[in-house]
Amino acid sequence: MSAESLEAALRAEGIDCVVEERERLAVIVPGPRGLDLSSVELRRRALALLPAHGFTHLALELLPPPPERAAGTDSAAERGAPLPRP
Amino acid sequence: MSHAALTDIADDLLDAALEKERRLMDWFRARGSALVGFSGGVDSAYLACAAVEALGGDRVLAVIGRSASYPAEQWARAREVADAFGVPVLEVDTDELNDPRYAANPTNRCYFCKTELWSVLAPIAAERGLAVVVDGTNADDLGDYRPGARAAKEREVASPLAELGFTKDDVRRLSRARGIPTWSQPSSPCLSSRIPYGTSVTADRLREIEAAERAVRALGVRGDLRVRHHGPLARVELGEAELEAWLAPARQEALRDAVTSAGFTRVALDLRGFRSGSLNVLGGVAAAAEGTA
Numbered sequence: 001m002s003a004e005s006l007e008a009a010l011r012a013e014g015i016d017c018v019v020e021e022r023e024r025l026a027v028i029v030p031g032p033r034g035l036d037l038s039s040v041e042l043r044r045r046a047l048a049l050l051p052a053h054g055f056t057h058l059a060l061e062l063l064p065p066p067p068e069r070a071a072g073t074d075s076a077a078e079r080g081a082p083l084p085r086p
Numbered sequence: 087m088s089h090a091a092l093t094d095i096a097d098d099l100l101d102a103a104l105e106k107e108r109r110l111m112d113w114f115r116a117r118g119s120a121l122v123g124f125s126g127g128v129d130s131a132y133l134a135c136a137a138v139e140a141l142g143g144d145r146v147l148a149v150i151g152r153s154a155s156y157p158a159e160q161w162a163r164a165r166e167v168a169d170a171f172g173v174p175v176l177e178v179d180t181d182e183l184n185d186p187r188y189a190a191n192p193t194n195r196c197y198f199c200k201t202e203l204w205s206v207l208a209p210i211a212a213e214r215g216l217a218v219v220v221d222g223t224n225a226d227d228l229g230d231y232r233p234g235a236r237a238a239k240e241r242e243v244a245s246p247l248a249e250l251g252f253t254k255d256d257v258r259r260l261s262r263a264r265g266i267p268t269w270s271q272p273s274s275p276c277l278s279s280r281i282p283y284g285t286s287v288t289a290d291r292l293r294e295i296e297a298a299e300r301a302v303r304a305l306g307v308r309g310d311l312r313v314r315h316h317g318p319l320a321r322v323e324l325g326e327a328e329l330e331a332w333l334a335p336a337r338q339e340a341l342r343d344a345v346t347s348a349g350f351t352r353v354a355l356d357l358r359g360f361r362s363g364s365l366n367v368l369g370g371v372a373a374a375a376e377g378t379a
Binding site: 065 | 338341352
């Protein structure tokens with residue numbers, strides 16, 4: 001399982017994010033500009049990447065609006081800290 | 087395909103289901119009386135109504151086992167069906183959370199829950215002279231990973247719907263024909279099924295999950311919904327049409343606020359959407375073995 005390699009693959013699909021690994025769940029933490037994954041085709045492509053990187057589930061973190069983010073959340077990306085890697 | 091052809095197919099399917107229903111009525115009459123394990127889900131609601139029709143209300147008792155893992159919304163639905171269809175109901179408390187084997191949340195957690203449930207219900211049947219204890223397992227369930235089925239078998243609980251070949255579609259079709267409101271209700275396994283195997287089941291976690299799902303429903307979300315508990319992170323699974331709608335950036339904030347109001351600090355929307363048995367896949371539990379969620 002590799003969050004880093006999945007992250008790179010997602011970026012190659014135009015999905016700008018950080019991937020957080022929770023066992024076989026990959027959580028997409030959007031970059032500062034947010035992410036629009038409402039396209040079925042884009043989601044299909046993203047989901048198709050999972051097995052090659054050892055994941056079974058993919059979820060998009062819903063971040064609070066910017067003012068609340070500045071106040072701090074539990075999200076690693078929001079904390080500006082490196083995400084945990086195995 | 088023409089409308090007339092589709093109508094013919096629908097009529098044929100209903101006829102086939104009605105034939106199964108006739109056999110179900112015979113099955114109940116051959117036994118004379120029954121205690122129905124009654125959750126208010128699609129299957130047990132239909133089964134309880136069918137039992138009352140076959141045997142009469144004085145020879146049927148539907149028993150609701152209430153516990154922390156049983157959603158209040160489902161309890162309300164069970165009472166609604168019982169009231170509308172003249173199903174006699176007894177409510178009892180079960181306490182599976184007090185069993186450390188259950189609370190540890192192993193992959194066979196359902197076995198310990200059902201062991202507790204049937205160990206409470208079987209003596210009630212004996213005391214009241216009811217001939218058989220039945221549950222709502224249907225034929226489709228037989229291919230799933232369902233450790234609870236073993237507990238039922240150990241206590242000689244019968245599953246007439248499965249035995250007579252009723253599929254979930256049959257149950258929905260017949261429920262609709264009878265006007266039972268659960269006919270279109272999504273499947274509704276217990277709240278513990280939202281907690282990954284190996285993460286302990288606690289009353290606090292169950293309360294968070296139930297509150298989050300209630301808050302999401304209050305936004306107008308219909309159909310399948312699961313809030314999966316990953317510690318401070320809630321992973322929300324929605325049916326396909328709802329997923330599409332709630333991925334729109336403008337709507338995400340409302341969904342997030344609803345879930346965080348229940349105590350979660352982070353919210354993620356599953357991009358595949360609702361999957362029965364999602365945590366079985368995540369936990370690496372073999373498919374087609376025993377309790378999907």
